[in-house]
Amino acid sequence: MRRYFARKLLVYALTFVVAVTVNWMIPRFMPGDPVASMVSRARVSQPEAAEAMRGYYNNLFGFDEPVWQQYLHFWGALLQGDFGISVWVFPTPVSDVLLDALPYTLGLMLPAVLLSWIAGNWAGALAARRKVLDNTVLPAGYLLTAMPYMWIAVILAWALGSKAGWFPISGGYSLDIQPSWSLDFVADLAHHWVLPFLSLFLVALGGWAIGMRNMIIYELESDYSSYLSALGAPQRLIRRYAFRNAVLPQITGLALQLGVLVAGALVTEIVFAYPGLGSLILAAIQNQDFFLLQGAFLFIVIGVLIANFVIDVVYVLVDPRTRTGMAGGQS
């Protein structure tokens, strides 16, 4: 088990280093000059003033140091939680901008990930039990996974928002309400949350249902199942064992699925103009805000790494084989 965690931690550490390095490279090796764009935005007419501004920004963002020093400084700043300053909403620190958006994204992602996993596994297990169900759950599951996140979001907004008028189709809360912890605001927040959540939930649901169905069928055909039924064990018991075994890979799958769902959350937020990281990333791209994009990327990677780690810990808790160190090496 120690070996299992050592490996996992090594991978996470390496991933983090790679991500930070990529992140550092973003504003430095890309065509397009963030400093130039800021100077031009200020519309300074005299060349000397523009030059002075350029020098100021270069110094502010640390572009006047040798490259290796910039890299080390970047790490130093990062470890102190300093993500630099946003160009788009200058001079707000990137970390502040991101922290404002983070609760919205988490509030959307966490329930969508967990509930779709639970519901999907349940639907998949049911599908594996009855032929009739199987013939409906399977095609429905495949269609759901095949849907682009933003399309199902648009369709839901159209059907349940525009046509039926049940839910608002844009924003995280009504504009005429001040964010506070009042009951009114929370209700409003929840009202705006339903559609984005539903679109993420539905697409992810299909994948889980199919995965679970396949795993259960595979387990039911395995040797221990035939052995149990040869012994005359009740079908319920065999299914319970099959379910237990089938759920384990689904937990690993959960970790893998996270990176994918991040992307789903991004485009879903854009459709609903939901004030999370996705909308920020769009704004960062449109405004050429290198530092904000950099920060958002790192936030996402750190988020995925933490979530993966939690799932790894859970996996060890539920799978006795990992605990005894038999099956740890591969994953």
Place this chain on the structure above:
Amino acid sequence: MSAPPGPAGGDAGPSAPTAPTAEKKPAGSVRETLHYAVRNPKLLIGSAVVLALLLLGLIGPPLLDTTDPNAYGGPQAAPPDSTYWMGTTTFGQDVYAQFVHGLRATFLVGVVGGAIAAVVAMLVGFFAGYRGGVLDELLTMVTNVVLVIPALAVLLIINAYLGVRSVPVQGVFIGLTSWPWAARAIRAQTFTLRTREFVDLARLSGNGTWRIVFREIAPNMSSYLFMMFILLFGGSVLIASSLDFIGLGPTGGVSLGLMLQSAQQWSALSLGMWWWFVPPGAGITAIVGALYIANVGLDEVFNPKLRES
């Protein structure tokens, strides 16, 4: 992102094909496989839908009056009728013309992205699985690192800054970021094959790694690899549509994702112009969904165990 065939179930794709029957097949089995293939409704329906859409993408554009799908010719914001089968946009562009042209972009990005991801996954998976040892450790480590970093986040950055905006280039980048789950699955399969007698025999006859991998191991999991390619194809299409939607799609052309983007951008939703945003998404869903369903069918054809149930 739209989800690449997000590795949902188990260690491979959402519909990870089951393990191949790793035996050298007798010559007559081709006919047997065909026999089951033409009787499998999932395979037939799935491939019929994909082929129909492919055909539409191929012959649709030449049959149009205009070569420019983005031309501002028609009436503005017209619902579907006999002249404009899928209606027109706010600017009088023919949605049907955009749709058939967009199908081409979708298939192209799927083929390029899927093929590149499959090649990388095969190289990494085969060599990690067959050679083992330090090479395996190293390749597995790289695979895991790439697996944990969300592909879309990387693609966003690449696209936003390199500014390379064409469908093939988009496909290349998608291919280079979406291979890890497939590499892992291939590695696991290779593990089970490398101790078989025929591989030992080849090794004893003095064949090199390259030859053994591609002459002995790969052919024995060809059905598996083919199904994997299908999943990677579908994944590429979905990722591309997300990128297009965010505004990082090809410039100057048209794709199903770009259609969705412009529908969103010009508030087709609040104007109630459903014919603008329904076709492109339905097209993507139909292609990817049909591919997935055909894949299940293929699985049943190749895998005798799954046939009866």
